[in-house]
Amino acid sequence: MSTGKLSENIKNPPDDQMHLRLYILGNSMQSTRAVYNIKQLIKQLKLENCKLEIIDLSDDPRLGFEDHIIAVPTLVRLSPLPVKKVIGDLTDPNPVIETIGLEQFMEINIPPDLKP
Amino acid sequence: MTKQQRSKVQTEPLLVKAPTGIMGIDTITCGGLPKDRVTLVAGGPGCGKTIFGVEFLYRGATEFNEPGVFISFDESQQDVLVNASSTGFHLQALIDEDQLIFLTIPLQDEVIAFSGDFSLDVLIAQIGAIANQISAKRIVMDSVDSLFTRFQSSDKFRLEFSRLLTWFRNNNYTVVVTSERGENKITRHGIEEYVADCVIVLDHRIVNQLANRRLRILKYRGTSHSSDEFPFLISDTGLSVFPITSIRLDYQVSRKFVDTGLPWLNKSLNGKGFYDGSSVLVSGGAGTGKSSLASFFVAATAARGERSLYFSFEESGDQIVRNMQSIGCDLGSGIKKGLIQIIAERPSFYGLEEHLLSIFHHVELFKPRTIVIDPITNFLTMGNAYEIRSILVRLIDHLKSSQIACMLTSLTSSTSNDENSRVNISSLMDSWLVVRNLLVGENYERELHILKSRGMNHSTRSLPMILTSEGIFLADRKHLER
Numbered sequence: 001m002s003t004g005k006l007s008e009n010i011k012n013p014p015d016d017q018m019h020l021r022l023y024i025l026g027n028s029m030q031s032t033r034a035v036y037n038i039k040q041l042i043k044q045l046k047l048e049n050c051k052l053e054i055i056d057l058s059d060d061p062r063l064g065f066e067d068h069i070i071a072v073p074t075l076v077r078l079s080p081l082p083v084k085k086v087i088g089d090l091t092d093p094n095p096v097i098e099t100i101g102l103e104q105f106m107e108i109n110i111p112p113d114l115k116p
Numbered sequence: 117m118t119k120q121q122r123s124k125v126q127t128e129p130l131l132v133k134a135p136t137g138i139m140g141i142d143t144i145t146c147g148g149l150p151k152d153r154v155t156l157v158a159g160g161p162g163c164g165k166t167i168f169g170v171e172f173l174y175r176g177a178t179e180f181n182e183p184g185v186f187i188s189f190d191e192s193q194q195d196v197l198v199n200a201s202s203t204g205f206h207l208q209a210l211i212d213e214d215q216l217i218f219l220t221i222p223l224q225d226e227v228i229a230f231s232g233d234f235s236l237d238v239l240i241a242q243i244g245a246i247a248n249q250i251s252a253k254r255i256v257m258d259s260v261d262s263l264f265t266r267f268q269s270s271d272k273f274r275l276e277f278s279r280l281l282t283w284f285r286n287n288n289y290t291v292v293v294t295s296e297r298g299e300n301k302i303t304r305h306g307i308e309e310y311v312a313d314c315v316i317v318l319d320h321r322i323v324n325q326l327a328n329r330r331l332r333i334l335k336y337r338g339t340s341h342s343s344d345e346f347p348f349l350i351s352d353t354g355l356s357v358f359p360i361t362s363i364r365l366d367y368q369v370s371r372k373f374v375d376t377g378l379p380w381l382n383k384s385l386n387g388k389g390f391y392d393g394s395s396v397l398v399s400g401g402a403g404t405g406k407s408s409l410a411s412f413f414v415a416a417t418a419a420r421g422e423r424s425l426y427f428s429f430e431e432s433g434d435q436i437v438r439n440m441q442s443i444g445c446d447l448g449s450g451i452k453k454g455l456i457q458i459i460a461e462r463p464s465f466y467g468l469e470e471h472l473l474s475i476f477h478h479v480e481l482f483k484p485r486t487i488v489i490d491p492i493t494n495f496l497t498m499g500n501a502y503e504i505r506s507i508l509v510r511l512i513d514h515l516k517s518s519q520i521a522c523m524l525t526s527l528t529s530s531t532s533n534d535e536n537s538r539v540n541i542s543s544l545m546d547s548w549l550v551v552r553n554l555l556v557g558e559n560y561e562r563e564l565h566i567l568k569s570r571g572m573n574h575s576t577r578s579l580p581m582i583l584t585s586e587g588i589f590l591a592d593r594k595h596l597e598r
Contacts, residue, residue, distance in 0.1 A: 025235075068222060069238060070221060071234045071267075071276075073234065088230050089231070089233045091231060092231045
């Protein structure tokens with residue numbers, strides 16, 4: 001996990017890249033699950049060109065103001081626009097796939113249990 | 117006292133209150149909002165919820181040394197600041213002085229989905245972090261409906277919201293949460309379930325095409341409170357709530373007197389004048405000298421170094437000062453010293469009730485010892501006599517309990533019987549003076565008659581008076597007595 005400061009080059013990735021940011025708070029069960037779930041999803045769907053940032057707000061929760069984060073965990077799709085969010089530990093992959101629009105980044109072989 | 121009784125007395129917690137400084141609120145709540153607890157303020161759009169929250173924080177910082185955090189879920193900081201300015205609260209200065217922090221949490225434009233478990237701990241942490249920045253003690257959340265809507269009012273969210281409120285209590289913040297009214301419930305999302313300590317409801321209705329604002333304490337745990345609705349105004353000094361519902365006849369009666377401004381009149385009233393805190397009605401036709409009598413009363417108050425408020429509904433302040441100068445009554449110097457204030461407004465610009473409430477408001481602000489309302493009959497052009505009477509009753513009652521002597525003038529038409537003053541409030545008044553123009557030979561003479569003056573042995577004979585450039589005199593003794 002990297003606690004990142006929001007630097008310029010992360011904010012504006014190239015257009016064909018999916019830029020995701022997962023906000024968590026500390027080492028709670030929810031945080032751990034969310035990290036695991038999103039990483040699993042990315043792996044299982046064999047997503048290419050996907051940049052995942054993980055930001056732990058426990059050092060300074062005010063870092064969440066920029067993306068208007070009031071609940072954790074929150075997964076934010078920063079790119080491509082428009083911005084979309086999924087709140088929760090991401091246990092159910094379907095809302096994630098639908099909202100974040102992962103279909104376009106998926107390989108042909110979608111595991112059957114992950115079909116929306 | 118038995119041992120059991122003694123220990124019971126020791127363990128009952130004291131309900132501490134946080135004064136708001138909002139006019140009337142601390143009176144009707146007997147001290148303010150519950151300290152370190154959450155108060156819900158519910159009302160429809162435009163009811164004044166946001167202004168309530170703003171004023172709560174503004175006065176908290178400027179009068180009670182308690183900085184605050186304003187969390188806005190709907191409006192931008194800019195919009196709130198602009199609206200607050202129009203009600204007299206300049207928030208930017210507070211922000212610059214670290215007495216107020218604004219937190220805007222826009223919720224509308226996002227696409228949000230939910231998957232799995234979440235918590236509002238980060239919001240809690242954020243509020244805690246910014247509150248610590250300025251050692252805030254007060255927090256306002258305005259309004260929480262969009263938060264509930266955004267989170268689909270789910271059970272999980274409700275649980276988290278409840279945790280948020282508990283966190284406020286455990287960290288000793290006095291909090292105001294605002295919300296829209298619901299149809300079957302107090303609030304649309306049933307927020308009242310979570311706010312156990314105090315619920316205030318604001319209402320804004322149109323009755324007979326006139327706006328009426330009402331405030332009610334729906335619930336205040338641990339305090340006996342009135343369940344009445346109180347009318348209130350929003351002006352350029354914020355909210356003003358008027359605790360004027362029930363009328364009790366238990367005010368203290370003064371044994372002191374106030375100068376009428378005219379020695380011969382003082383003499384005719386038991387020798388000394390009107391009773392302090394009493395109400396006087398002066399009725400008469402046009403041009404009979406009612407306003408002149410009122411002006412001498414006001415000038416006499418200022419001469420004692422006390423404040424007097426003159427509400428004029430016919431003439432402008434300048435006109436009055438000039439006219440009174442011509443009969444030897446000096447209002448100008450009192451005005452210069454800030455002891456006299458003339459408020460001249462045509463009642464037709466306001467709703468009847470709002471106008472009378474504005475009298476209360478000015479009285480609260482200026483804190484006069486005497487007031488004049490000249491004339492009250494103007495109110496007849498708007499409402500009906502019954503409505504006027506009921507509000508005037510409350511006004512007079514309020515003035516009595518504040519020990520403020522008032523003189524009301526009433527214009528009667530020359531064809532009607534003077535004793536039946538059109539707005540029939542004479543029975544409420546302590547003293548009633550009638551002035552008439554009588555044709556005596558070829559001249560008109562003014563005559564004053566004291567119809568009644570409670571509790572004193574007053575003259576009952578007619579008192580002919582003349583208005584000269586040196587004052588008002590009794591006509592038949594003008595060479596000997598003033």
